[in-house]
Amino acid sequence: MIRVILPHHLRTLASVGREVQLDVPRPVTQRSVLDALEAKYPMLSGTIRDQSTKQRRALVRFFACQEDLSHEPLDAPLPEKVTSGEEPYHIIGAIAGG
Amino acid sequence: MSKVRVLAGTKKGAFILTSDGNRHRWSVSGPHFAGWEIYHLKGSPLDPNRIFCSQTSGWFGQIIQRSDDGGKTWHQPGLKPGEPTTTPDGTPIAESNRFVYDTVPPNGKPLTTHQWYDGTQHPWEFKRVWHLEPSLNDPDTIYAGVEDAALFRTTDGGKSWHELAALRGHPTGAKWAPGAGGMGLHTIILDPKNPGRIFIAISSAGTFRSDDGGKNWKPINHGLHSQYIADPNAEVGHCIHRIAMHRSRPNVLFMQKHWDVMRSDDAGDSWHEVSGNLPSDFGFPVDVHAHEPNTIYVVPIKSDSEHFPPEGKLRVYRSKSGGNEWEPLTKGLPQQDCYVNILREAMSVDDLDPCGIYFGTTGGQVYASADGGDSWNPIVRDLPAVLSVEAQVIP
Numbered sequence: 001m002i003r004v005i006l007p008h009h010l011r012t013l014a015s016v017g018r019e020v021q022l023d024v025p026r027p028v029t030q031r032s033v034l035d036a037l038e039a040k041y042p043m044l045s046g047t048i049r050d051q052s053t054k055q056r057r058a059l060v061r062f063f064a065c066q067e068d069l070s071h072e073p074l075d076a077p078l079p080e081k082v083t084s085g086e087e088p089y090h091i092i093g094a095i096a097g098g
Numbered sequence: 099m100s101k102v103r104v105l106a107g108t109k110k111g112a113f114i115l116t117s118d119g120n121r122h123r124w125s126v127s128g129p130h131f132a133g134w135e136i137y138h139l140k141g142s143p144l145d146p147n148r149i150f151c152s153q154t155s156g157w158f159g160q161i162i163q164r165s166d167d168g169g170k171t172w173h174q175p176g177l178k179p180g181e182p183t184t185t186p187d188g189t190p191i192a193e194s195n196r197f198v199y200d201t202v203p204p205n206g207k208p209l210t211t212h213q214w215y216d217g218t219q220h221p222w223e224f225k226r227v228w229h230l231e232p233s234l235n236d237p238d239t240i241y242a243g244v245e246d247a248a249l250f251r252t253t254d255g256g257k258s259w260h261e262l263a264a265l266r267g268h269p270t271g272a273k274w275a276p277g278a279g280g281m282g283l284h285t286i287i288l289d290p291k292n293p294g295r296i297f298i299a300i301s302s303a304g305t306f307r308s309d310d311g312g313k314n315w316k317p318i319n320h321g322l323h324s325q326y327i328a329d330p331n332a333e334v335g336h337c338i339h340r341i342a343m344h345r346s347r348p349n350v351l352f353m354q355k356h357w358d359v360m361r362s363d364d365a366g367d368s369w370h371e372v373s374g375n376l377p378s379d380f381g382f383p384v385d386v387h388a389h390e391p392n393t394i395y396v397v398p399i400k401s402d403s404e405h406f407p408p409e410g411k412l413r414v415y416r417s418k419s420g421g422n423e424w425e426p427l428t429k430g431l432p433q434q435d436c437y438v439n440i441l442r443e444a445m446s447v448d449d450l451d452p453c454g455i456y457f458g459t460t461g462g463q464v465y466a467s468a469d470g471g472d473s474w475n476p477i478v479r480d481l482p483a484v485l486s487v488e489a490q491v492i493p
Contacts, residue, residue, distance in 0.1 A: 009133060009158055043174050046195040047158040052224075059157040093157040 002033055003088040010048070010091070014041040019088060028083040030062060031074040048091060063090040100491050102448050103168065104456055104477065105149065106464055107136030107486035112151060114169040115477050121454055121468035124477045130172065131163065135226075138443055138486045139169075142232040142240075146490045150240055150256060152227040160226050162194045164256050168492070175256030193258040197224050197242070197250055200261040207267025212246065213275040222246045222266065229443065231286035235293065243283030247274060247300040249312060262312035265298065270317060270334045274303035277337050277356075284442055285341045289348045297351065297366060299338040305353070307366050318366030322355060339382045340442045344391035352394050352421070354384040354442070359396055361421050372421020377408045383445035387470060388453040392420040395455060395471060397440045406437035414457070416471050430474035431465065438463070443486035450491055458484025 002022045011018060022036045038045045045051065048060055056062070062069045064082045081087040104115040104124075111129025130136075134153045142148040151163040151172070163172045175194040199222055200206035214220035225245040233239035238255040248266040250259040265283075274281060282301055289295035296308045297318075304319040317333050327335045337356035344350065353360040353369065358379050360369040373379035378398040387393035394417050400408045407413060411433045413426040438461035448454035455467045462481040465474045 007157075009155065012132075013158075013161065043161075043177055043195075046160065047155075050159075051196045052198050057157065057159060 001085045002028060002036070002082065003085055004033065004037055005088045005090045007091060007093040009093070010044055013043055013047065016041070021085075026083065027077045029075050029077055030069060030072070030089075033078070033089055034074075059094045061092045061094050063092060064088070100450060100493055102450065102454060103141075103146070103490045103492055104446070104464065104466070105139040105141070105169070105486075105488040105490070106458055106478075106481065106484055107139050107151075107443075108458075108462070108482040108484050109135055110482035112136040112139055112153075112169075113478070113481055115464060117477075119450055121450075121466055122475075124466075126478055127169065130169065131161075134161075136485065137226060138229050138488075140230050140232060140488050141490050142237045143234055144232075144237045146492055148232075148237055150230045150232065152230055152242075154226040160195060160197060160224075162227070162256050162259075164194075175252075175254075176258075194256050197227065197244055197259055198261075199224065199248060199266065200263040205263060206261070207263040210267070210271055212271055212281065213273060215276065219272065222248070224248075225280065226282075228282040228284045229286055231288060234288050234290055241286050241288070241296070243286050243298065245280045245282035246276075247281045247283040247303060249283060249286070249296075249298060251312070264313055265306060265308075265315045268306070268315050268317075270303070273332075273334050274300065275335065277301035285338070287341060287343050287351075289343075290345045291348050295348070295365070297341060297343070299341050299353075301339070302335060302337040302356075304334045304336040305338055305341060305366055318362075319369070320367065321362075321369035322360065323358070323371075324356065326356065340384050342384045342386045342394070344386045347391045350391065350420075352384050352386065354381050354396055356380065356402060359384065359421060372417070374417070374422035374424055376415055376424050377413075382440055382442040383457065385445045385447055385455070387455075388447050388449035389451065390418070390453075393418045393470070394420065395445065396424075397445070397457065399439060405439040410435050410437060412436040412438065412459075414455070414467075414471055414474075427467075427471045427474070429472065430467075430476075441485055444484050446487045446489040448489040448491050454489060456487050456489050458487045460484065 024036045099119045106113040111132045113128035117124045131153045137152045139151045147168040149165045153161040164175045211219035229243040231241040242250040249262045285299035287297040294311045299305045306315045322336045324336045339354045349365045351362045359373045361372045362369045381399045412431040415424040417424045438459035444458040458464045460483040464477045
């Protein structure tokens with residue numbers, strides 16, 4: 001079970017709490033987590049990744065295990081602590097503004 | 099007695115302001131979609147309780163919301179609470195957020211480039227929906243004007259959107275350029291007497307007209323004169339801020355341009371200036387009285403580099419002669435130390451008698467006049483910056 005922590009506005013949009021849990025087949029990657037998230041909560045399609053290019057939106061970041069994974073390859077396996085459910089995968093709205 | 103509903107989109111959510119037909123006492127609901135930018139809300143003229151909303155965010159992109167009960171509850175079209183979120187074959191249903199330029203032949207157009215701020219060419223990139231225009235004839239058909247400039251349409255109540263790509267594919271497209279606020283298609287006017295005729299306006303490309311439901315488009319900018327472009331009389335490149343039409347007289351259009359208030363009497367084929375005695379002919383909104391097609395309203399702004407009213411006095415100007423002769427309307431509006439702006443989408447009229455006029459400011463006030471502009475009162479004073487105002491009369 002993969003644990004995903006969503007930013008405030010996406011929780012409101014999907015009508016869920018801070019954390020959602022997803023069944024994701026192995027190997028678990030950022031892409032497979034995001035695909036599973038959008039399949040379970042289709043109202044989030046386009047809010048994290050561009051609808052056409054599937055590229056991460058510029059002001060969204062992905063963190064896990066105190067690491068910024070935003071620029072890591074989407075098909076690279078996620079850390080074992082994330083795939084085991086010990087640590088969550090964070091989707092974060094980047095700080096912007098002054 | 100009829101009710102009036104004013105839909106206010108702001109930088110941080112949507113607000114719904116409601117009154118009886120006297121328009122003296124108002125109730126306020128909101129914020130709906132708190133924290134999101136609400137570029138526009140508009141109800142169907144066929145069913146005023148069916149309201150569409152453009153909810154957008156620099157972080158999380160574009161969402162379309164729909165209400166079927168006058169704004170009490172909302173859902174993303176195609177995702178009504180309790181309904182399946184996937185098709186039988188498992189495909190997610192989330193098409194209402196999907197605005198993808200149509201590049202597929204025969205109706206699509208290649209994803210070409212437009213002029214960027216530095217003069218280079220830049221590919222079209224979807225950013226947000228600026229304007230939603232429900233059809234006059236079909237409650238499931240809505241047009242959407244988007245940034246980067248293009249026209250989309252839904253025919254299933256907002257569940258799915260498809261580009262009318264002939265506009266973006268117009269041969270002049272490479273010359274279109276974004277204004278300071280982006281290259282948005284912000285005005286869509288449907289001709290009530292000619293179902294195939296659509297007027298649109300883009301900053302900074304100009305005004306275009308289709309006479310066949312969006313299959314073909316013609317630039318209609320003859321007579322516009324813009325000093326800020328290399329050829330002031332160019333076919334395209336003009337920064338149109340707003341166009342308004344009275345439904346009884348669809349060949350007469352009024353325009354607030356970046357500078358100049360303009361008028362056309364031939365459906366946009368030619369324009370002439372009607373700025374007359376305005377203290378400044380820069381501004382954003384323009385609107386027409388509901389019952390007097392020659393009575394029009396603008397809000398002069400000092401200049402393109404100083405977006406606030408001249409002399410710190412918030413004045414709506416009214417012309418009862420279709421332009422050129424203007425009178426300031428000041429009763430109830432601040433006449434000193436006022437430095438707000440009124441954005442292009444932030445003025446609307448109702449069709450009660452006498453006609454109601456409404457406008458919102460970047461300072462968070464929404465002002466209402468229940469007497470055609472003679473006097474004004476604030477409905478609310480402290481909203482986030484107001485991006486859009488639409489008035490509805492509820493039978």
